[in-house]
Amino acid sequence: MKYVTLFEGDGIGPEITDSVIQIFNHLNIPITFEKYDIGQTLYEKEGILISQESIDSIKKNKVALKAPISTPIGKGFRSMNVHLRMMFDLYANIRPAKSYKQIKSRYSDIDLVVFRENTEDLYIGEEKKINDDEFIAIKKITRKASRRIIKLAFEYAIKNNRKKVTCVHKANILKLTDGLFLEEFNKIKADYPSIIANDLIVDNTCMQLVLKPENFDVLVMPNLYGDIISDLTSGLIGGLGLLPSVNMNDEYAIFEAVHGSALDIANKNIANPTAFILSACMMLEHLGFEKEATTIKEAIECTFNDLDNCTADLGGKASTLQYTQNIINNMAKKSIM
Template sequence: MRRIAVAKGDGIGPEIMDAVLKIFYEAKVPLEYVTVDIGKWVFDKGFNTGMTPEARQTIETLGILFKGPMETPKGKGVKSINVTARKTWNTYANTRTFQTLHGVDTVFSKAGIPIDITVVRENIEDTYGGIEHMITNDVAISRRIITRPGSMQVIKYAFEMARKKKARRITCAHKANIMKITDGLFLEVFQEVAKDYPDLKADDVIVDDLCMKLVTKPDTFDVIVLTNLQGDIVSDLCAGLIGGLGFAPSANIGDHICIFEAVHGTAPDIAGKNIANPTALLLSGIGMLRHLGLMESATMIENALLYTLEQGVHTGDFGNKSISAVNTTQFAEAITSNFGKQPGQGAKPHLKDAPVTETMFKLNENVMLESANAPAENIIGVDFFIESDEQPVFIANKCLRHGGVKFKLINISNRGTQVWPTGSVYTNLVNQYNVRFESIDDMPLKQQDILGLYVSLSGDFKICSSELLLMLGDKRAYSLAQGQ
């Protein structure tokens, strides 16, 4: 019997987890549950990751975590417990499936427009790295990290999943028209991977255009893959299309550890009242069963859920208000009483249990993700981010004294907009500039050259941070300022 780790969560978490596990028990699902200590209450005991060392060891041993909603304490400088878990165990692909559920009325279901969208969200990188700094009293920065290997992991997973799903279309959503380096890299990897899947229709769309089309023609989309922050926003938008987060399952897939969870909130206002809707967590658990190869149990439970919804059984947060709502326990009992019944619409086909290849193994060191056949790399300049409340021309006059025989001052920008050598007096400024130096005649530079310029320039300015300007092969690996 397969053992998995279970974390019941905060707020309504214990109630809905108990309801789901009761359904699994009645379905005779061959799983053994090992409860682990994760959540706000664990953080409040002094564990700054929100989990005990014993919980971490158990999860890393078992490889599967089934978790209820977790609350991250506000303030105190603590990171999100949910994000910490996903990132710690490199669950790089967050997968959420959004399907029309008969009995859950929405604008689209009433119009007869079926929805079946799977959002695959990169789960480790982007602004969710949480790398932020105040570099002056007025200016905060956040590093947005997009990597080629990280993008490759999630995009390959998305294509494989789309093929297994027999998807008619896979779409990369992005903002590469503006973020040409970061989103541009993500889109570039998508296009590379697409060449290996000629049987799938692969296309891309700018993310704001995607959002508009999702609320006008959602049935035209199938599988969508996005970067982390954009994926977070779009997945919640898609949840709204089918009735809300209470019907949105979530899986976090990694090579060694996977997390299946409800992504809605902890609803502390109704905690302990036994009235919460367990559907999202149940759907997440059904996805976990399929991941573990327990197809027969997954199909029986899902068809019973779909049948129950069709019959109008509902908790207080949805459904026909002329029919009395049931509580959490009664909702679970209604599902178990409908085992073996088929819904009139959307019934899931019965499949035999599938063998699952175990991916768990003991790691002795961290895995290094690195692309093969990287192009030649040359340093051709540097961006210095400096603090100053002076006008651009005065900053330029000072910078020009420091270039020496190796560097030329190229431009000065403020919040990404060029203000020297050309610019407009109508551009509002903050007290943090970027001054860009490049090598004379594009000659390659050494880090020692950059450090020498740093020391010289620091005599006139506080240097908040710096970035090397690289050429990767014949490709410029940095962006231009607006107006440059």
């Protein structure tokens, strides 16, 4: 039995969490979830954004599944998500982007993975006031953080039969900070001669992703570029509703969908749970349940074959509950076959 810390989150979080639990229950996956409130939901109950009990649960289980959360404006942390990443030193944010032939988008052959350094860059949150008309933000890049995210990207490429790793940077302008990141990339790539390694300026990367996304495989980059480019890749495949992710280091892993809590559609039974289900599949693979993860992903693709059985944002007519049941039905069909 595996134990996983579970945050149902805010907004649509409880609805899409229920989808995951239904699917896991159908497959009888030996995972016990330890549920905790977090973010706005917890703040409204207890006046805090995260409990010590839930932190202890993550430390014990090493793995968490987190639905989208909201950080109340002006309360506590600037971002609960950023706080969790910093608290557990989750230096790697990994976001796969895969197109599905059944889902309407501009491209049909995308299968890439963004590796985003998760602990520094402008996201350290150090801003200073010079005077009433002038402010600065500190961009921090370290050799240690650069090396570990770049090495992880190459290791992932080897393990998953990927062919190429691209370093994204702005070292032509930011010669010290991004220059350091690129320097470490050029050192580390020599240890992986079987992997094609190249680098691109971030603005050129955005253009090339739109023109020829099929040319990309694994991309690794500092924090800010990773935040922007991973959202760009979601647009290439049909939206944030299809984009899973994990924040991790060598000890801990927190899996989550990339999209937000969507408070405006909460409790309407119309949310698309796909990204969160796919994040749960990444978690299953991390825990050694590769077969179960494959079964779920194949059932999702089968469900895509009739878009009427999908949620409205995917072009369908199904509610969240109906879409979840359609995935379960397709899993049942595959088990019979």
